[in-house]
Amino acid sequence: MLRPIGSAPRYLKSEFQHYLGAFLLQLAMMIAMTVIPFFTFQHLGGRERAAAMAYGVQVLSLGVACLLSASFISVLPNVLLCCLIGSAGFGVFYSTAILARNxxxxxVLTGMAMLFFALAWPALQSWLGAQRDAALRAKSFSYFNLSIGIGLTLGPFIAGLLYGVDYRLPFLATLLLSIVSGLLLFALPHEREYFTSVPPVCPAELNVTSTLQTDADNEAYLYCGWLSNMLGWGLTGAVRTVYAGRLDQLVQQGRLVLFSPSLPLHVFTAQHGPSAATLYSWMQSVLSLGFFLTILVMGRTVRWQHQFWPVIASLVLLGGGIWLLADSHSLIVILLCHAIIGAFTGFGYMGSQCYSAANVLHKHKRLALNEGFSHSTGFFLPLAFAQLGTWYGITWPFTHTPAILAVFIALQFLSLRYAKRNAAAATLSTWNV
Known part of the structure; x- marks a missing residue:
């Protein structure tokens, strides 16, 4: 049985220190990302297309850097140094973006910041991944996901409050949180001192028939997981950038109500009620909450794994949510739609993570590809939505998303059929190595 070196209090302290560092770094990133649209609108002279480009450059930089760093992060003598340099570099470069005038x-500045973030993020997970016992590692990563989920949920809300006071405060908060996070992570004990290792389980001790079937199912659903994750993060990027312009329009025109146009209860305008930037931060918090709650539920059961009906159900629910979001003037309905989008993103993220990590021989490469693919769609889809919105009206791409999702369901089905034909042979080949 794998055990941490040292006393129980030291173990708990180091674990909590790691989760706290991860929470602060994720919180800093969400605060930074949340202010992109309205900082672009109000201080850079851009609109939806410029905000989508700013967001896209950041996620693309993050994705490419994660892919490039994957090959050497795991072999560095001390990954904690990457945590310190990456966290501090992210905070410094992102905070200097406040000086940008176009x-x-x-x-350029925020893209550089994301290159540093990509240095820190895999490194802190690599430290936790040194846990060799599968059960303990799964438990550790569940707490890790809980900590970053809280950061995802609180970040937009805090960003909105700070931005409402002074637009420079979110950038200052990003700098301070990143530095504190880097120091906390760097102060962790070295992974070789903290964890002891145990020999891997011999395949002869396993139920080989059951394991082969499970591995074949994992291989079959790998592409479904990747496609769902790519779509989820792409649509999240579109909502975070392009829909911010729609929200700004509704507030400026006095057309956003609390409940419904026939029973408004409250009308949000530029002069009365929270600002558009504050309302936007609420929506991003709800989106992150949907993401967080979905992962929390999926982490408590495996019944959703190796089933195609949850994929279909989630896509149908997503289509309905996007269609309602397109033309809604109700804040309550808009918040509900954001929760649905966040839930789908969480579903795709959790599924792609599980299927990518299932094959021990390829998990590092597949996890890196999963990150790279998802961040690539996070770059291209917001730009596509912004361009379509420029040509046909800002709500047009959201109104027609359900039709695109119908094609996407067919693509998922075809990818599953293709993968199932190859999964069994590939799994047998892996076990015969």
Missing amino acids: VISFC
């Missing part, structure tokens, strides 16, 4: 300079 979209291009903002993209």
